[in-house]
Amino acid sequence: MHNGIDKEAKSDFLFPVNLIEGNEMTGSSGAEKTFDRVKAQLKARLGSEVYSSWFGRMKLAEASKGLVRISVPTAFLRSWINSHYLELISEIWKAEDSEVLKVDIVVRTATRLAAPTEDVEKVQQRRKATRQTHTTLSTGTTANTTLERAAPSLQSAPSGDFRQNVLGSPLDARYTFQSFVEGPSNRVAFAAARAVAESAQSAVRFNPLFIHATVGLGKTHLLQAIAAESLKQNPHSRVVYLTAEYFMWRFATAIRDNNALSLKEQLRDIDLLIIDDMQFLQGKSIQHEFCHLINMLLDSAKQVVVAADRPPSELESLEPRVRSRLNGGVALEMQTPDFGMRLSMLKTRLETAKVEDPALAINEEILSHVARTVTGSGRELEGAFNQLVFRQSFEPQLNIERIDEILGHIYRSGEPKRVRIEDIQRIVARHYNVSKTELLSNRRTRTIVKPRQIAMYLAKVMTPRSLPEIGRRFGGRDHTTVLHAVRKIEDLSGADNTLAQELELLRRLITDQA
Numbered sequence: 001m002h003n004g005i006d007k008e009a010k011s012d013f014l015f016p017v018n019l020i021e022g023n024e025m026t027g028s029s030g031a032e033k034t035f036d037r038v039k040a041q042l043k044a045r046l047g048s049e050v051y052s053s054w055f056g057r058m059k060l061a062e063a064s065k066g067l068v069r070i071s072v073p074t075a076f077l078r079s080w081i082n083s084h085y086l087e088l089i090s091e092i093w094k095a096e097d098s099e100v101l102k103v104d105i106v107v108r109t110a111t112r113l114a115a116p117t118e119d120v121e122k123v124q125q126r127r128k129a130t131r132q133t134h135t136t137l138s139t140g141t142t143a144n145t146t147l148e149r150a151a152p153s154l155q156s157a158p159s160g161d162f163r164q165n166v167l168g169s170p171l172d173a174r175y176t177f178q179s180f181v182e183g184p185s186n187r188v189a190f191a192a193a194r195a196v197a198e199s200a201q202s203a204v205r206f207n208p209l210f211i212h213a214t215v216g217l218g219k220t221h222l223l224q225a226i227a228a229e230s231l232k233q234n235p236h237s238r239v240v241y242l243t244a245e246y247f248m249w250r251f252a253t254a255i256r257d258n259n260a261l262s263l264k265e266q267l268r269d270i271d272l273l274i275i276d277d278m279q280f281l282q283g284k285s286i287q288h289e290f291c292h293l294i295n296m297l298l299d300s301a302k303q304v305v306v307a308a309d310r311p312p313s314e315l316e317s318l319e320p321r322v323r324s325r326l327n328g329g330v331a332l333e334m335q336t337p338d339f340g341m342r343l344s345m346l347k348t349r350l351e352t353a354k355v356e357d358p359a360l361a362i363n364e365e366i367l368s369h370v371a372r373t374v375t376g377s378g379r380e381l382e383g384a385f386n387q388l389v390f391r392q393s394f395e396p397q398l399n400i401e402r403i404d405e406i407l408g409h410i411y412r413s414g415e416p417k418r419v420r421i422e423d424i425q426r427i428v429a430r431h432y433n434v435s436k437t438e439l440l441s442n443r444r445t446r447t448i449v450k451p452r453q454i455a456m457y458l459a460k461v462m463t464p465r466s467l468p469e470i471g472r473r474f475g476g477r478d479h480t481t482v483l484h485a486v487r488k489i490e491d492l493s494g495a496d497n498t499l500a501q502e503l504e505l506l507r508r509l510i511t512d513q514a
């Protein structure tokens, strides 16, 4: 079906059309208007300073069939928006347009998976060549997913819309085995992933391969590395990487457009199916399709790799038969990286960043300090690293103290919030409309005694402070006064539902604002 596509044009499938500078909008002007409203809301919510730092250069790249793509000029901006604001943007967009299922941020000039020397002009020329080739095709056209280049049989999908005919989710060129840091917390999963990517024989032993870990521990990175490596080893293999959300979207649109049959045919014809974020697969009929698909692939000894934030047995939203099929292979967990791995991850990131900016220098002491202090996931480390690079461009003399200030919010996000007695006093006083001085005074009017006793009670149950310490912090009271307050509030809240709810609300306000 793709006789008319020459070799040069085929390689253009590497470049999603909307990633190219100057080729912005492919949807309707209605979408542009929605985009304007979304931007206005972002500005109103975040303030114009934050807005112009991060969102001023956003452009609408594509909007159709439930998928919105917003482009930004740099990989750094994309990564920052993805980790800090994507949820907010999606939420605002979905509220504006309920048909939107997914919002993606892409880099305008990026050429994912392209040879690093490729320049945009060349890409545009080839893009043009491809379009011309496509217009000469008499029937349906081909798909433009990065992976389908190596999957000729997938290139004959009968959809008339070239740009929408994407079977797999795009790959991020940074996610390779070489850039993945291996260590005690992920060694087994890493070895299994390599085996799957490198050898069809071993693959059958780990089928399906199920990798699970909590957020930001490298599941997507590892899955995309499997896809990239498989294609490198065997450029003719038919590999598809999809997020579960994307799988759902593909099926939903195919059913709507009466294309479900052809989609199923395309999926049936692949060698390696990789599904990410399995916990998001929902809906009975989609799950039925999924189950059918993996049964068929597994029965014909085709490799399936799945990742989720929990083991198959805990994916409660999945139908029991899907869970049981996923349980039938090997399930491996990845855990939080240790210090050595965190340091290696930062060093790897630095090396990659230096390719773009050779002048970039962050010394070993700073990297070790960040690796020691940011103890959470790879994503937190990535966020910390991006902050460092960003700050360093206008504060070249960053020292450890300043770094702690800048990264404070990332450090804190990894540890449980510590509630302070002053925060309790401030929030309770504000809630009952009394001043903090009144709260700590000796005044015995009812309107003050009640908030005071509540604040003492919350100080006891929300902090590790002793009764005498709490007494001291409440205007020098005796510990028996605190104990009396704690018992009284406990007794009253047991019988008074309104008070119990009030306490619950205060607890939440304190935890959120502490």
Ligand SMILES: Nc1ncnc2c1ncn2[C@@H]1O[C@H](COP(=O)(O)OP(=O)(O)OP(=O)(O)O)[C@@H](O)[C@H]1O
Residues within 6 Å of the ligand: 179, 180, 181, 182, 186, 213, 214, 215, 216, 217, 218, 219, 220, 221, 222, 277, 309, 345, 377, 378, 379, 382
């Ligand atoms: N072992 C690792 N080596 C190198 N980079 C890593 C590693 N683990 C995580 N990262 C980096 O941390 C970031 C987050 O990783 P990734 O998106 O793969 O996590 P995830 O487990 O898929 O998270 P989520 O469940 O939220 O989708 C990525 O930039 C990734 O490259």
